[in-house]
Amino acid sequence: MLMFKRYSPLSNFFRSAPMRIFLAPFMALALFVLGSANAAASTAKTDNVSAQLEANVTTIAPGDSFYAVLKMDIRKHWHTYWINPGDAGEPTRINWTLPEGITAGDILWPTPSTIALGPLINYGYEDEAVYLVPLTASAALARGQTLNFSAHATWLVCEDICIPEDGQFSFSVQTGTQTTPDPVWGKVAQSALSALAKPDDSITTGAVLKGETLTYSFAGPGLGKAKSAYFFPIDTGAVRHAEPQLLSRGSEGFTLWTKPGFRAKRGLNDPIAGILTVDGRAITLAVQPGTAPTGTGADTMPGAKPAATGMGALIQALLFAFIGGVILNLMPCVFPVLSMKAMGFVKRAHDEAAEIRRHGVLFLIGVMVSFLALGGLLIALKASGQQIGWGFQLQYPPFVAALALLFFVLGLMLLGFMHFGGRFMGLGSELTQSGGNSGAFFTGVLAVVVASPCTAPAMGFALGFTLTQGTGITLAVFAALGLGFAAPFFALSFFPALLRLLPKPGDWMVRFSQLMAFPMFAASVWLVWVLDGQAGAIGVAAVLAAMTLIAFAIWAAKGERAGKISAIIATLAMIWVLWSGLNGRDADGLEPQVWSPSTVQTLLAEDHIVFVDFTADWCVTCQVNERLALSSKKVQRAFKKADAVYVVGDWTNRNDDIARELARHGRAGVPLYLVYKPGKKEPQVLPQLLTEGIVLNAIKRE
Structure with a gap:
């Protein structure tokens, strides 16, 4: 039998040497483009940050844990922020879209440094930051499949100006019989893990508040010889970040002297979690409120004379x-x-x-x-x-x-009213x-x-x-x-x-x-300013309303019997306004996220119900709704049960994005309440006057 070789003039044309030379640059360019497209999936570049998000493994065995690694290279003289950003700033956040059978933990934050910006002190990172996120694969996962991950990360990067930036990332991991580290990102993750702050059970602590002085005391092996130390509290209201932390030593440890933040001023009731850095060593711990451990130098503030006896x-x-x-x-x-x-x-x-x-x-x-x-x-x-x-x-x-209110009344009396x-x-x-x-x-x-x-x-x-x-x-x-x-x-x-x-x-x-x-009125204004830091805008509004009712009661009391009755009613109303305003939202109330269209879409993709509150500090209806319909324990429990997220669009200051969103829903002002549910194209628009029942019904799962 004769064998015939298939002939194609075109195939010989492409095999010819001149043609191979001609096509080589185009093939290289195609390969480069394909490679770049693949890299772009795990890389985001802005003018100030180059960020990469990868897994520290190439293969994961069902039931094992691994890490996602977000590495940021930050422009020189710029910085991003820790979970407590200090006096100003926003922490980095990652919103995940995870494959079935994978769960993600919280970010493991690297130890921050203090960054001075004018009179402010920020907590954050310069040059480079590596964030780790623990991921766990279900034991029920099948081997031999590809797991596709996507995430949307947001960060604030600042020098003398601040720029909010974000990036969309994706990567994949194979399931197999055993977990295999990635040759590059496995080492990056291991280095970041080694640098994380570690707990030390041998250290005893004590936090003491005396007027305007807050002390953190630490006793433990070798701490009495500490040369430098700084405590980074996770709570933004624990300390005044711009105040120095002065070090005094004792035989068993040391004490840091500083000034309390707005929340610590109300009293030390709970442990203060954070990171303690001592001579280059980073320790995670929670400082217990109470007396300072003995031998920590807590008796005399640095630079002060010993207490007389x-x-x-x-x-x-x-x-x-x-x-x-x-x-x-x-x-x-x-x-x-x-x-x-x-x-x-x-x-x-x-x-x-x-x-x-x-x-x-x-x-x-x-x-x-x-x-x-x-x-x-x-x-x-x-x-x-x-x-x-x-x-x-x-x-x-x-x-x-x-x-x-007393100073206000005394001022009226002095004026002869x-x-x-x-x-x-x-x-x-x-x-x-x-x-x-x-x-x-x-x-x-x-x-x-x-x-x-x-x-x-x-x-x-x-x-x-x-x-x-x-x-x-x-x-x-x-x-x-x-x-x-x-x-x-x-x-x-x-x-x-x-x-x-x-x-x-x-x-x-x-x-x-x-x-x-007039000194009486000035003292009253100062106390209202103090109250703003304690009870917020609602507390201030309550006191201002009470002052108005007092003035009305004084005026009405000068009349006949009906006027005196009006004065009594006004006084009772004043008492109710104060009680209502100063019994503010619970400390563990709804934690809002900042509104943006991408935030809503990301949350919906994660199967959350999204409750969007477009509000403003100057909007009376907004404040009343927040007070009466959104602050109760019952509503908080319902949000948690429904896996609903509270998102706030703050229109106190001009914001064109919010203005466009209001117009899209036929509104020219606030309040506007929208409830988004997974699987539905359009949100439910709630009435401008809310009740607890309206909110509870709106966030129910169907």
Whole structure:
């Protein structure tokens, strides 16, 4: 049989040498393009960051665990952020789309460094950051299949400006009989694992809050010889990041001295988790609230003199307390009230000496009772384990709100908008036989109350001395403080000749009284600002509403019977507004994610229900809805049960993306509430006025 060879002129054409030379560059280019397309799936490049996301294995055995490795090469002088970014910034986030049978854990964060930017301190990474994400393969996975992973990562990169960036990544891993490390990324992951902070059970800890000083103490092998240390708390409100952490050493360890953050100011109730760096070593731990371990140098702040002891120290503390009490009369929050008291003495200069002295004694008693009561309360709270000091009552939002309203009312009284029939001696009104005695006593009480936000020179040493003393000495120091505080007016009442040093009565007293109203209003504004850091915008709105109701009640009370009834109703409404506003959202409320179209799509791809809240701080309806319909425990549990995610589009400041999204749904303003469910093309639009029931029904799984 004859065999014929198939002939094709075209095949010979492509086999010819000239043609092979001609096609070679094009084939190389095609291979390069294909390779680049494959690399692009696991690489994202921006002007400031080159990021790669890969697995540390090429093959995974069912039931084994492995890591996804996100490696970022960061532009010189730029930085990204840790889970707690410090004073400003946003942490890196990864949203996964995982194959069936794979679960992902939380990011394992590399140890950050401190990055100074003007007056701010940030926690983050420069030059390079390698994030690990633990992944676990189900034991039920079949061998020999390809697992395809995709992820959307977002990060904020900053120099003197900040740019939000993101990248879309994908990679694949084969299942097999055994796990095989990737020759390159296996080593990258191993290096990153080795550099992670490690726990150390031999270290004992203690966190103590004393006024404006927060200490973290650590005892353990070799820590007494530490040369440098820094504690990175995970909680953004644990410390003031811009404040230095001063190191003091003891025989068994060391203490870091700093200032508390906004959340720590409310008290140390839970362990503070974070990373402790000591001489280049990184340790994960949680600092326990309570007393500092012995031998950690927690007795003396770095640069401060050792605490004095003995009778000499007690005498010095009592003297400083007395002097501080005298100076306290000149503080802005106290002076207006006591100046009116002085003018009351001027008006009564020609009355019987016995009556004036009686008023002076009663004023002294009112001051002493109040200071001793304050000292006793401080002792009781310390005995219960709380770390507190002077002004501790200002750590409680209801007290701050009440004090702000008190200063507001006092300002109105000084301006002459309200009176108490001339019987309230405390503001320089005419004294009468029936009201003068009680007025003198309660003026002393009132003066101590309004003095609580102030600290005078010399008080610091005296009050600091009491922190390590027993009950008797603490009360003695508070008594000395009260004696000093009451001394000027007590002296005026017993030595009438001193009244000659004061100006004679006249019209100037009315003008002066009105002038003193403005320090009262200024103190009220300052307290409202303090309240903003404690109770947020809702708490501030509640106090401002209460001030409006007080003004209405004062106006209505001047009328007939109907006006007085209106005043009572306004007062009750004020109480309800304050109670409602200051019993804010639970600390463990809904944790929002920041809205963007890509965020919504990513969450839907992960089979989440997405509740989008377009809101603004200046939108009253938004705040009411948040308060009444989105803050309850029942709603929080329903979100968790339905695997729903709360996403917030904040339109407080102009945002064109949000404006376009509002317009797309036929709205020109906020609020707008959208509920997206997997498998549905369009979201459900909720009413502008929400109830708890509407929210619960909207996020139910179908």
